[in-house]
Amino acid sequence: MGRLDGRVAFVTGAARYRGIGRAIALRLAREGAAVAVTGRPRDPASLPAHERERGWKGVEGVADEVRELGGRALAVECDVTDAASIARAVDATVTEFGKIDVLVNNAALPSEAGAAPILEMTDGNWYETVDVNLHGLYRVIRAVGPEMVKAGGGAIVNISSTAGRIGIPDYGAYCATKWAMHGLTQQLALELAKHGIRVNIVCPGSTDTDMMDGTFGRYDEVAGREPGSSKAAIRRALLMGRQATVEEQAAVVAFLASDDASYMTGQALNVDGGSRMD
Numbered sequence: 001m002g003r004l005d006g007r008v009a010f011v012t013g014a015a016r017y018r019g020i021g022r023a024i025a026l027r028l029a030r031e032g033a034a035v036a037v038t039g040r041p042r043d044p045a046s047l048p049a050h051e052r053e054r055g056w057k058g059v060e061g062v063a064d065e066v067r068e069l070g071g072r073a074l075a076v077e078c079d080v081t082d083a084a085s086i087a088r089a090v091d092a093t094v095t096e097f098g099k100i101d102v103l104v105n106n107a108a109l110p111s112e113a114g115a116a117p118i119l120e121m122t123d124g125n126w127y128e129t130v131d132v133n134l135h136g137l138y139r140v141i142r143a144v145g146p147e148m149v150k151a152g153g154g155a156i157v158n159i160s161s162t163a164g165r166i167g168i169p170d171y172g173a174y175c176a177t178k179w180a181m182h183g184l185t186q187q188l189a190l191e192l193a194k195h196g197i198r199v200n201i202v203c204p205g206s207t208d209t210d211m212m213d214g215t216f217g218r219y220d221e222v223a224g225r226e227p228g229s230s231k232a233a234i235r236r237a238l239l240m241g242r243q244a245t246v247e248e249q250a251a252v253v254a255f256l257a258s259d260d261a262s263y264m265t266g267q268a269l270n271v272d273g274g275s276r277m278d
Helices: 019-028 047-054 059-068 084-095 123-151 172-195 209-221 229-237 244-259
Strands: 008-011 034-038 071-078 102-105 153-159 197-202 266-270
Touching: 008 197, 019 034, 019 244, 034 059, 034 084, 059 071, 059 266, 071 084, 071 209, 084 123, 084 209, 102 123, 102 244, 123 153, 123 172, 123 197, 153 229, 153 244, 172 197, 197 244, 209 229, 244 266
Parallel strands: 008 034, 008 102, 034 071, 102 153, 153 197, 197 266
Antiparallel strands: none
Protein backbone atom coordinates (compact mmCIF):
# COMPACT_ATOMS: atom_id res chain seq x y z
CA MET A 1 0.00 0.00 0.00
CA GLY A 2 1.33 3.40 -0.96
CA ARG A 3 0.57 6.62 0.89
CA LEU A 4 -1.02 8.07 -2.25
CA ASP A 5 -2.90 5.06 -3.56
CA GLY A 6 -6.01 6.11 -5.47
CA ARG A 7 -4.97 9.73 -5.79
CA VAL A 8 -4.28 11.79 -8.87
CA ALA A 9 -1.44 14.30 -8.95
CA PHE A 10 -0.91 17.20 -11.36
CA VAL A 11 2.74 18.29 -11.46
CA THR A 12 3.93 21.39 -13.34
CA GLY A 13 7.43 22.06 -14.61
CA ALA A 14 8.37 18.38 -14.85
CA ALA A 15 10.06 18.20 -18.26
CA ARG A 16 13.75 18.35 -17.34
CA TYR A 17 15.77 15.18 -16.77
CA ARG A 18 17.82 16.72 -13.94
CA GLY A 19 14.90 18.69 -12.51
CA ILE A 20 13.02 18.60 -9.23
CA GLY A 21 9.73 18.23 -11.13
CA ARG A 22 10.72 14.90 -12.69
CA ALA A 23 11.84 13.59 -9.30
CA ILE A 24 8.53 14.66 -7.76
CA ALA A 25 6.51 12.93 -10.47
CA LEU A 26 8.46 9.70 -10.00
CA ARG A 27 8.22 9.80 -6.20
CA LEU A 28 4.47 10.44 -6.22
CA ALA A 29 4.05 7.53 -8.63
CA ARG A 30 6.08 5.26 -6.34
CA GLU A 31 3.74 6.31 -3.52
CA GLY A 32 0.78 5.10 -5.61
CA ALA A 33 -0.53 8.25 -7.31
CA ALA A 34 -1.54 8.49 -10.94
CA VAL A 35 0.45 11.43 -12.29
CA ALA A 36 -0.21 14.09 -14.91
CA VAL A 37 3.30 15.14 -15.94
CA THR A 38 3.21 18.65 -17.37
CA GLY A 39 5.70 21.11 -18.81
CA ARG A 40 6.06 23.41 -21.73
CA PRO A 41 7.81 22.25 -24.91
CA ARG A 42 11.43 23.32 -25.37
CA ASP A 43 13.42 24.04 -28.48
CA PRO A 44 15.58 20.94 -29.09
CA ALA A 45 18.55 23.24 -29.70
CA SER A 46 18.20 24.57 -26.14
CA LEU A 47 18.43 21.16 -24.47
CA PRO A 48 21.55 20.50 -22.39
CA ALA A 49 24.02 18.03 -23.85
CA HIS A 50 23.11 15.24 -21.43
CA GLU A 51 19.45 15.39 -22.55
CA ARG A 52 20.35 15.43 -26.25
CA GLU A 53 22.69 12.47 -25.79
CA ARG A 54 19.98 10.31 -24.20
CA GLY A 55 17.29 11.45 -26.66
CA TRP A 56 15.30 12.90 -23.80
CA LYS A 57 11.58 13.36 -24.55
CA GLY A 58 10.59 15.82 -21.83
CA VAL A 59 7.23 15.12 -20.22
CA GLU A 60 6.77 12.05 -22.42
CA GLY A 61 10.04 10.70 -21.06
CA VAL A 62 8.93 11.18 -17.45
CA ALA A 63 5.55 9.58 -18.18
CA ASP A 64 7.33 6.59 -19.73
CA GLU A 65 9.44 6.24 -16.56
CA VAL A 66 6.30 6.26 -14.41
CA ARG A 67 4.78 3.52 -16.54
CA GLU A 68 7.98 1.49 -16.25
CA LEU A 69 7.47 1.65 -12.48
CA GLY A 70 4.01 0.16 -13.00
CA GLY A 71 2.23 3.45 -12.42
CA ARG A 72 -0.31 5.42 -14.41
CA ALA A 73 0.84 8.58 -16.15
CA LEU A 74 -0.34 11.19 -18.62
CA ALA A 75 2.11 13.49 -20.39
CA VAL A 76 0.59 16.88 -21.16
CA GLU A 77 2.18 20.00 -22.60
CA CYS A 78 1.27 22.91 -20.35
CA ASP A 79 2.52 26.49 -20.47
CA VAL A 80 1.67 28.21 -17.18
CA THR A 81 1.72 31.61 -18.89
CA ASP A 82 -1.24 30.52 -21.07
CA ALA A 83 -4.60 30.00 -19.34
CA ALA A 84 -5.97 28.07 -22.33
CA SER A 85 -3.00 25.67 -22.24
CA ILE A 86 -3.57 25.06 -18.52
CA ALA A 87 -7.30 24.46 -19.08
CA ARG A 88 -6.54 21.87 -21.77
CA ALA A 89 -4.06 20.09 -19.48
CA VAL A 90 -6.53 20.03 -16.58
CA ASP A 91 -9.36 18.79 -18.82
CA ALA A 92 -7.13 16.05 -20.23
CA THR A 93 -6.14 14.95 -16.72
CA VAL A 94 -9.72 14.79 -15.45
CA THR A 95 -10.82 12.96 -18.60
CA GLU A 96 -8.03 10.41 -18.16
CA PHE A 97 -8.12 9.91 -14.38
CA GLY A 98 -11.48 11.32 -13.26
CA LYS A 99 -10.21 13.86 -10.76
CA ILE A 100 -7.26 15.80 -9.35
CA ASP A 101 -6.52 15.77 -5.64
CA VAL A 102 -2.80 16.61 -5.46
CA LEU A 103 -1.31 19.68 -7.13
CA VAL A 104 2.42 20.41 -7.17
CA ASN A 105 3.34 23.84 -8.53
CA ASN A 106 6.96 23.42 -9.59
CA ALA A 107 7.18 25.42 -12.85
CA ALA A 108 9.59 28.35 -12.50
CA LEU A 109 12.10 30.57 -14.26
CA PRO A 110 15.49 31.35 -12.66
CA SER A 111 15.33 35.03 -13.70
CA GLU A 112 19.04 35.03 -14.66
CA ALA A 113 19.78 34.48 -10.97
CA GLY A 114 23.38 35.26 -10.18
CA ALA A 115 23.70 37.99 -12.82
CA ALA A 116 20.59 40.19 -12.69
CA PRO A 117 20.77 43.10 -10.22
CA ILE A 118 17.47 44.96 -10.18
CA LEU A 119 18.93 48.24 -11.51
CA GLU A 120 20.47 46.46 -14.50
CA MET A 121 18.04 43.68 -15.41
CA THR A 122 15.79 44.08 -18.42
CA ASP A 123 12.07 44.75 -18.14
CA GLY A 124 11.52 41.64 -20.23
CA ASN A 125 13.34 39.46 -17.69
CA TRP A 126 11.36 40.95 -14.81
CA TYR A 127 7.94 40.56 -16.40
CA GLU A 128 8.60 37.09 -17.80
CA THR A 129 9.75 35.85 -14.39
CA VAL A 130 6.69 37.31 -12.66
CA ASP A 131 4.44 35.81 -15.33
CA VAL A 132 5.80 32.30 -14.84
CA ASN A 133 6.64 32.20 -11.13
CA LEU A 134 3.69 34.16 -9.73
CA HIS A 135 0.99 34.63 -12.36
CA GLY A 136 1.56 31.03 -13.47
CA LEU A 137 1.00 29.79 -9.94
CA TYR A 138 -2.23 31.80 -9.77
CA ARG A 139 -3.46 30.50 -13.13
CA VAL A 140 -2.81 26.86 -12.29
CA ILE A 141 -4.47 27.10 -8.88
CA ARG A 142 -7.50 28.81 -10.42
CA ALA A 143 -7.81 25.96 -12.94
CA VAL A 144 -7.04 23.00 -10.68
CA GLY A 145 -8.61 24.28 -7.45
CA PRO A 146 -12.24 23.72 -8.50
CA GLU A 147 -11.41 20.12 -9.47
CA MET A 148 -9.90 19.55 -6.04
CA VAL A 149 -13.04 20.95 -4.41
CA LYS A 150 -15.11 18.50 -6.50
CA ALA A 151 -12.80 15.68 -5.39
CA GLY A 152 -13.58 16.48 -1.77
CA GLY A 153 -10.21 17.87 -0.77
CA GLY A 154 -6.53 17.21 -1.23
CA ALA A 155 -3.16 18.87 -1.02
CA ILE A 156 -1.39 21.67 -2.86
CA VAL A 157 2.40 21.83 -2.57
CA ASN A 158 4.09 24.95 -3.92
CA ILE A 159 7.81 24.80 -4.69
CA SER A 160 9.47 27.99 -3.52
CA SER A 161 13.14 28.40 -2.56
CA THR A 162 15.29 29.57 0.30
CA ALA A 163 15.50 32.65 -1.94
CA GLY A 164 11.88 33.13 -0.87
CA ARG A 165 13.02 33.37 2.76
CA ILE A 166 15.89 35.87 2.47
CA GLY A 167 16.98 38.43 -0.11
CA ILE A 168 19.88 37.40 -2.32
CA PRO A 169 21.77 39.98 -4.41
CA ASP A 170 21.69 39.73 -8.21
CA TYR A 171 18.76 37.31 -8.20
CA GLY A 172 16.58 39.50 -10.38
CA ALA A 173 12.87 38.88 -9.96
CA TYR A 174 13.39 35.39 -8.54
CA CYS A 175 13.46 36.45 -4.88
CA ALA A 176 10.44 38.72 -5.25
CA THR A 177 8.29 36.06 -6.90
CA LYS A 178 9.30 33.33 -4.47
CA TRP A 179 8.56 35.59 -1.49
CA ALA A 180 5.16 36.40 -3.00
CA MET A 181 4.42 32.69 -3.20
CA HIS A 182 4.50 32.49 0.58
CA GLY A 183 1.81 35.13 1.01
CA LEU A 184 -0.40 33.47 -1.60
CA THR A 185 0.11 30.07 0.03
CA GLN A 186 -0.96 31.32 3.45
CA GLN A 187 -4.00 33.07 1.95
CA LEU A 188 -5.00 29.89 0.10
CA ALA A 189 -4.52 27.78 3.23
CA LEU A 190 -7.02 30.02 5.02
CA GLU A 191 -9.49 30.06 2.13
CA LEU A 192 -9.37 26.39 1.15
CA ALA A 193 -9.36 24.68 4.55
CA LYS A 194 -13.17 24.55 4.50
CA HIS A 195 -12.92 22.42 1.36
CA GLY A 196 -10.49 19.97 2.95
CA ILE A 197 -7.56 21.30 0.89
CA ARG A 198 -4.19 21.81 2.57
CA VAL A 199 -1.64 24.22 1.05
CA ASN A 200 2.05 24.13 1.97
CA ILE A 201 5.44 25.14 0.60
CA VAL A 202 8.76 23.38 0.10
CA CYS A 203 11.79 25.68 0.04
CA PRO A 204 14.73 23.93 -1.62
CA GLY A 205 18.21 25.16 -0.90
CA SER A 206 21.06 24.53 -3.32
CA THR A 207 20.07 21.41 -5.26
CA ASP A 208 21.99 19.53 -7.95
CA THR A 209 19.97 20.52 -11.03
CA ASP A 210 20.54 22.10 -14.42
CA MET A 211 18.82 25.28 -13.18
CA MET A 212 21.22 25.59 -10.25
CA ASP A 213 24.19 24.87 -12.50
CA GLY A 214 23.05 27.78 -14.67
CA THR A 215 23.11 30.08 -11.66
CA PHE A 216 26.61 28.93 -10.74
CA GLY A 217 27.72 29.52 -14.32
CA ARG A 218 26.44 33.10 -14.21
CA TYR A 219 28.23 33.70 -10.91
CA ASP A 220 31.49 32.47 -12.44
CA GLU A 221 31.04 34.56 -15.57
CA VAL A 222 30.29 37.78 -13.67
CA ALA A 223 33.24 37.25 -11.33
CA GLY A 224 35.62 36.13 -14.09
CA ARG A 225 36.26 32.79 -12.37
CA GLU A 226 36.96 29.38 -13.87
CA PRO A 227 33.76 27.47 -14.74
CA GLY A 228 32.74 25.28 -11.82
CA SER A 229 34.40 27.47 -9.18
CA SER A 230 31.16 28.71 -7.62
CA LYS A 231 29.63 25.24 -7.48
CA ALA A 232 32.69 23.83 -5.75
CA ALA A 233 32.81 26.73 -3.28
CA ILE A 234 29.12 26.41 -2.39
CA ARG A 235 29.46 22.68 -1.83
CA ARG A 236 32.36 23.25 0.54
CA ALA A 237 30.42 25.93 2.42
CA LEU A 238 27.21 23.96 2.89
CA LEU A 239 26.73 22.50 6.35
CA MET A 240 26.47 18.94 5.04
CA GLY A 241 29.26 19.43 2.53
CA ARG A 242 27.05 18.79 -0.49
CA GLN A 243 24.00 19.97 -2.39
CA ALA A 244 20.60 18.35 -2.01
CA THR A 245 19.56 15.71 -4.49
CA VAL A 246 16.30 16.11 -6.39
CA GLU A 247 15.08 12.93 -4.71
CA GLU A 248 15.48 14.53 -1.28
CA GLN A 249 13.28 17.43 -2.35
CA ALA A 250 10.71 15.05 -3.82
CA ALA A 251 10.52 13.04 -0.58
CA VAL A 252 9.34 16.11 1.34
CA VAL A 253 6.77 16.92 -1.35
CA ALA A 254 5.40 13.38 -1.10
CA PHE A 255 5.11 13.75 2.68
CA LEU A 256 3.16 17.01 2.38
CA ALA A 257 0.90 15.48 -0.27
CA SER A 258 0.10 12.50 1.94
CA ASP A 259 -2.10 12.00 4.99
CA ASP A 260 1.07 11.91 7.10
CA ALA A 261 0.86 15.71 6.88
CA SER A 262 -2.90 15.81 7.46
CA TYR A 263 -2.66 18.50 10.16
CA MET A 264 -0.25 20.76 8.30
CA THR A 265 -1.34 23.72 6.21
CA GLY A 266 0.06 27.17 5.50
CA GLN A 267 3.57 25.97 6.37
CA ALA A 268 6.94 26.39 4.64
CA LEU A 269 9.56 23.66 5.03
CA ASN A 270 13.20 24.42 4.26
CA VAL A 271 14.98 21.51 2.59
CA ASP A 272 18.43 23.05 2.53
CA GLY A 273 20.75 20.95 4.66
CA GLY A 274 20.61 23.39 7.54
CA SER A 275 21.51 26.54 5.62
CA ARG A 276 18.56 28.25 7.27
CA MET A 277 17.12 27.29 10.62
CA ASP A 278 13.97 29.41 10.81
